Amino acid sequence: MPLFGPLPKPQWFGKAAHVLYTVGIWLPAMVLANVLMWADVVFYPAYSATSIAAGIEPIADQSTAGAILMGECTILALCIFAWVFLRWAKEDIEKQDLLDLAIDRHFDLTPDRAARAVAAGRGAELRARIEAGGPPTSPATGSSGSEL
Numbered sequence: 001m002p003l004f005g006p007l008p009k010p011q012w013f014g015k016a017a018h019v020l021y022t023v024g025i026w027l028p029a030m031v032l033a034n035v036l037m038w039a040d041v042v043f044y045p046a047y048s049a050t051s052i053a054a055g056i057e058p059i060a061d062q063s064t065a066g067a068i069l070m071g072e073c074t075i076l077a078l079c080i081f082a083w084v085f086l087r088w089a090k091e092d093i094e095k096q097d098l099l100d101l102a103i104d105r106h107f108d109l110t111p112d113r114a115a116r117a118v119a120a121g122r123g124a125e126l127r128a129r130i131e132a133g134g135p136p137t138s139p140a141t142g143s144s145g146s147e148l
Contacts, residue, residue, distance in 0.1 A: 011116075015084055015087075015088045018080075018084045019081065019084060022077055022080045022081065022084075023077075026073055026076070026077045029069065029073045030070065030073050032066075032069065033066045033067070033069040033070035033073060034066065034070070035066070036062050036063065036065055036066030036069065037063050037066030037067055037070065038063075038066075039059075039062065039063075040059070041059075042058045042059055042062055043062065044062070045058070047061070091115070091118045091119060094118045094123045095111070095114045095115050095118045095123075097127075098114045098117070098118070098123060098126055098127060098130065099111060099114050101127065101130050101131070102114075102130050105130055105131070105133065107130045107133070109126075109130065113126075114126065
């Protein structure tokens with residue numbers, strides 16, 4: 001899944017790409033919802049008998065389905081946009097905190113490295129590394145750990 005999940009994402013698939021991906025999924029669904037809502041013809045005549053048996057006109061049934069689809073698409077898109085914005089804000093604050101800590105501790109840290117660590121959910125590990133004054137050593141080998 002491109003928006004959620006534990007797997008790392010390509011560097012180019014940032015927050016703007018999340019928004020564009022969401023719009024790319026949302027837009028066709030909204031077009032379909034509008035077509036279903038405002039059409040004067042029933043697109044699925046095979047279901048007309050079922051809706052008539054339930055006491056609903058087929059065109060009203062189709063328009064209701066379009067309205068439900070529009071509501072679902074709107075709620076989903078707003079939730080994803082809010083999630084992307086809140087995650088971006090959280091990561092940006094954590095990245096800036098790491099950069100400020102690195103400056104205070106005279107630790108060599110680039111903004112790209114801090115952003116990668118935070119985006120991967122490893123900001124706390126980088127913070128511990130900065131607070132320790134360097135890369136941690138492995139207890140078994142005495143070698144330094146991998147770079148974040």
